[in-house]
Amino acid sequence: MTGLVLAAGFPTPGQQDFEFPPFIPGVSWATKPVLLAAVSIVLIVGFFTYAMRKPKLVPGKLQFVAEMGYDFIRNSLARDSIGDEYKKYVPWLLSLFFFLLLNNLFGLFPLTLFPTMSRVSFCYALAIISWIGFIAIGIRKHGFVGYFKAMLFPPGVPKYVYPLLTPLEFMSTVLVRPITLSLRLFANMFAGHMLMLVFVTGGEYLLFHESGIIRAAGPLSWALVIALSFIEVLIQVLQAYIFTVLTALYIGGALADEH
Amino acid sequence: MTGTLNMVGYGLSAIGPGIGIGLIWAALLNGVARQPEARGMLQPMAFIGFALTEALAILGLVFALVL
Numbered sequence: 578m579t580g581l582v583l584a585a586g587f588p589t590p591g592q593q594d595f596e597f598p599p600f601i602p603g604v605s606w607a608t609k610p611v612l613l614a615a616v617s618i619v620l621i622v623g624f625f626t627y628a629m630r631k632p633k634l635v636p637g638k639l640q641f642v643a644e645m646g647y648d649f650i651r652n653s654l655a656r657d658s659i660g661d662e663y664k665k666y667v668p669w670l671l672s673l674f675f676f677l678l679l680n681n682l683f684g685l686f687p688l689t690l691f692p693t694m695s696r697v698s699f700c701y702a703l704a705i706i707s708w709i710g711f712i713a714i715g716i717r718k719h720g721f722v723g724y725f726k727a728m729l730f731p732p733g734v735p736k737y738v739y740p741l742l743t744p745l746e747f748m749s750t751v752l753v754r755p756i757t758l759s760l761r762l763f764a765n766m767f768a769g770h771m772l773m774l775v776f777v778t779g780g781e782y783l784l785f786h787e788s789g790i791i792r793a794a795g796p797l798s799w800a801l802v803i804a805l806s807f808i809e810v811l812i813q814v815l816q817a818y819i820f821t822v823l824t825a826l827y828i829g830g831a832l833a834d835e836h
Numbered sequence: 837m838t839g840t841l842n843m844v845g846y847g848l849s850a851i852g853p854g855i856g857i858g859l860i861w862a863a864l865l866n867g868v869a870r871q872p873e874a875r876g877m878l879q880p881m882a883f884i885g886f887a888l889t890e891a892l893a894i895l896g897l898v899f900a901l902v903l
Contacts, residue, residue: 657876658883749888757891764897823887826880 587782590774595695595767613693617679621672650674650821658825659832666828669710673703674821677762681813684770685806692813695766697759704759707824712751715831724831758823765816769809776802842900849896856889 597609628643636644650671655663677694684692694700715724728750729743776798784795864882868875 658880753891757887757894760894760898761890764894819883822880822883826883826887829880 586786587779590771590778594774595770609691610693610696610699613683613689613691614676614680614699616689617676617683617693621675621679646675647671654818654822655825658822659829662832663825666825670821670825673707673824674817677703677817677820678814681766681817682810684766684773684813685809692766692770694762694816695770697763697767700759700763703762703820704755707758707820707827708755711824711827711831714828718832754827758820762816762820765812769812772805773802773809776805842903846896846900849900850893853889853893853896856892857886860885860889 599605599607600609600612601607625643628639632640647667651663651667654674655667655670659666680693680699683689684695712724715728718724719727729746730739731742731746734742780795780798780802782795783798784792787795860882864878867878
């Protein structure tokens with residue numbers, strides 16, 4: 578309780594730290610996250626075109642890294658989750674994964690220091706793309722009636738269960754999937770960045786604006802930031818992976834013959 | 837000391853999904869440890885269950901922030 582009273586002047590980090598003024602005056606959408614997303618696309622396209630400009634049978638270092646990333650998405654993510662028809666969807670999943678990975682890692686990269694996905698609109702856009710994607714794939718494979726019939730009225734279930742099962746299936750497949758897909762990513766990135774902000778600014782406040790023995794807590798807080806950074810990197814990579822693997826699983830579910 | 841009680845509610849609502857996600861990954865670990873070649877089949881199922889379970893925690897967070 579005394580700690581709270583002592584730190585009464587501490588400006589708590591909040592939503593306002595995630596809002597940036599536009600870098601072109603008068604253009605309201607031209608903010609830092611938009612710039613970061615654009616930079617990440619340029620970096621990814623540049624890296625893969627440069628690494629694969631002269632593909633050799635025995636790969637060099639860069640080509641090896643690019644091929645390892647491709648191989649990881651193609652074999653251990655797409656093939657296991659989607660099934661036999663996975664090849665068509667590898668480019669989508671590959672670009673999705675590396676876009677998410679780079680944008681999440683921007684949260685700790687010293688020159689950027691802001692995870693793009695901690696603005697919820699980016700997550701909404703990505704989730705809507707995945708949502709439209711897997712529904713369109715399902716409709717193209719089974720036809721509109723066939724797809725929704727297979728989804729809402731799965732065979733092999735007693736008739737009297739349908740009044741309970743159909744709304745639940747509709748909720749979980751059509752309504753909840755895009756929401757959880759976007760908000761999981763957003764909440765993880767937002768909370769992680771906020772945690773860093775609290776400990777960095779809090780350490781600064783304790784060290785420079787407090788007096789006496791309590792100043793020692795400032796460097797301690799910064800030491801904690803270093804430890805938290807490693808967990809952050811883990812979470813950032815994991816969230817990119819989870820988003821991609823769930824998209825792949827939803828595509829696989831839409832393609833499956835019986836649900 | 838001020839604050840919103842919503843966050844206490846969110847903490848309570850995160851208990852259930854926390855236990856659930858722990859059970860799901862424990863089951864996956866058990867399964868893969870007993871039969872390593874079944875990993876490719878078990879992992880997608882585990883992720884589906886994980887997504888459904890975590891949805892509860894995410895809904896709790898949303899309602900804690902919105903209401």
